[in-house]
Amino acid sequence: MSVLEGKELRIIGFLCNWCSYGGADTAGVGRFTQPTDLRIIKLPCTGRINPLFVVRAFLNGADGVLVSGCHPRDCHYTAGNFYARRRLEVLRSLLPVMGIEPARFEYTWVSASEGQRWRTVVQKFTEQIHGLGPIPAFKSGTCLEACLGTAI
């Protein structure tokens, strides 16, 4: 199945297992209604995120990408989110060079107990992406595509 025509946009979430995935669970347990666009890919830690995953998602048609992990100093593996922050900051500054609106990408921190906050994050980000509309298609065979192919 694919995106529900006209209703949803394609939003990918990379969440760490320990905090944000738990936060999304907490929101579920609290029955905090959210928009349905987001699809969550669970990772052990935000430190596992290679920024190229995000680029790959955009090139393949994601309209928005959201990364969420534990609050600074709360990472289950102590420092993963600090590494993630540095990697994702670099990514953010490069997005315009790649022709991707930076507002399509965001990273944030949500703890396992912050169900309410998770709902707000999802609502705001989904609204933001709907404001931007679908991402323009990338031409296949561009040099960006080629670079990405060799990188991972």
Added chain:
Amino acid sequence: MNIGVFVCHCGSNIAGTVDTVAVAKAALAYPEVVFATDTMYACSEPGQAGIIEAVQKYELDGVVVASCTPRMHEATFRRTVERAGLNRYMFEMANIREHVSWIGKDKDANTNKAAELVHIAVEKLRRNTELTAGEFTINKRVMVIGGGVAGIQAALDCADGGLEVVLVEREPSIGGKMSKLDKTFPTVDCSSCILGPRMVDIAQNPNITLYTLSEVESVDGFVGNFDVKVRRKAAYVDWTLCTGCGECAAKCPSKKTPDRFNEFIGKTTAINIPFPQAIPKKASINAAACLMLTKGKCGACVKACPAGAIQFKQEDEIVTEQVGAVIVATGYDLFDFTQYGEYGGGRYPDVITSMQYERLLSASGPTEGHIKRPSDGKEPKDIVFIQCVGSRDKSIGRPYCSGFCCMYTAKQTILTKDHLPESQSYVFYMDIRSPGKGYDEFIRRAMEEYGARYIRGRVSAIQPKNGRYLIKGVNTLMGDQVEIEADLVVLAVGAEAAKGAPQLAEKLRISYDTYGFYMEGHPKLKPVETNTAGIYLAGSCQGPKDIPSSVAQGGAAASKVLGLFSKDKLASDPQVSSVSLQRCIGCAKCQSVCPFGAIEMTQFRGMTKASVIATVCQGCGNCTSACPQGAIQLSHFTDNQILAEVHALCPY
């Protein structure tokens, strides 16, 4: 590969807003899926039997269950597939309850989303490999941090179970808050009479090593094999020589030292033994108050000590302890009420905290159990108790209930009447919370037998008036203003996380909530576990708790450790990183980012290569993201797997 997909209804929890039949049908179109069905309760006995039957009938190599969050039942289903003859890691879950049916209203959108989550689970599973857990030996010693009643119980239970225990307490004596209490609710039995013998047991148990005046400096390692560095702070007294005779304190000229144990009511000496029942019964010097250590002259204690134990040159010492598990029992601290202007902000000497009042009531306290006003030493006649000071107040960031204040306030009114039969107690309260066994009866006794007057409402101001205090408040039941004149005001200050709790949590790599209380593994099913293997919680460090609950948790944590140590070896999570020797160029980037020191650089045919110590690797995958070669891959979270998930969702 043959994959089977099971889409759970969870009664109506999922099926109410997700068309589970349609999801199963969609799943059949995904690569390598040979069987897909919906099922009423996948986790139930018949549900699991259905999975096992299908594995055998359709010769499945891997299973996807679409149901609740993996935090709930991943372990359950891993066991199910294992019983069906598969490797337990040939299993993936799609979370279509917490992440779909419970949060989305639109059934079409939910169904579509659920099907896509099944798709990514299938793509991931296709790239899973069979994993076998390794084994490692465990060091069957346990460290208990915090020597309050919870930590004492945990330490004694572990020691009785035959374990070697290291108990670390930052104050000079163990006992925690309970050692400061006079009597305890709901039985009004003497606190030190029940706690004292247990403290002595700690000192006398050959299995227990006690470090007081000590704090945890750093924690390395992992379940079964922790290396904990403990800082033993200088007491300026050689405790191997000190006999606890107290001659030093009797001669110490620095007699105006703030008395921490007595909650700063009264004064003590720079060298002291905090209270008569202290364990260990050893003297220590308060460096800030000691004339020798601050001004370089005095030494009265040196002359007084018959054992020659005083050592002004003593320094902090770091000891390393190897343990296999840690129980954290660091308790709570009390809210600082001075931020409330309406209670005088700390300016009125006769507006005191409940813990100070416990010290006034205690026979071994600064007034030898006579209730006297701190200002003039007179016996009070009218006493006002104010509950919920720093509890259930969003405006100061303390929305939670401290749990035990209703009960101890009732206790204090009863004790007040026992001590001063002519006195009258008034209690301002918000609600009475007394759900324990015999607790509500106890509150009633305070009101009916001991004549405490309970006023439902808050206090808006305390004003000095002719050597007494005028307490202005409202009575919300009567809907009118009340003014009471009193000699003494006791504030039922709420509980907050122990000082330094977040810092300790970071050393232990356990989570804490917004208020600094430690997070249990699961609010219902794992009350004394944490999400870090081998680290357990007991008592009020997890949230305010009275003594019975703290003791129950101390025992529960001990039984968890005894259970853990009942095996000689532990299985390691095999979802760890490994290095491809062909690809690795020996740049050591992975080593520099690994938070656990799990990567060694080794020599292989004259070339430097990274190598992962599987038992140390915790599976965070930070190395995988750092490697410029894609040489080090975290199993079950490889680059290929994550990209396959991305492709499943973004196919263009």
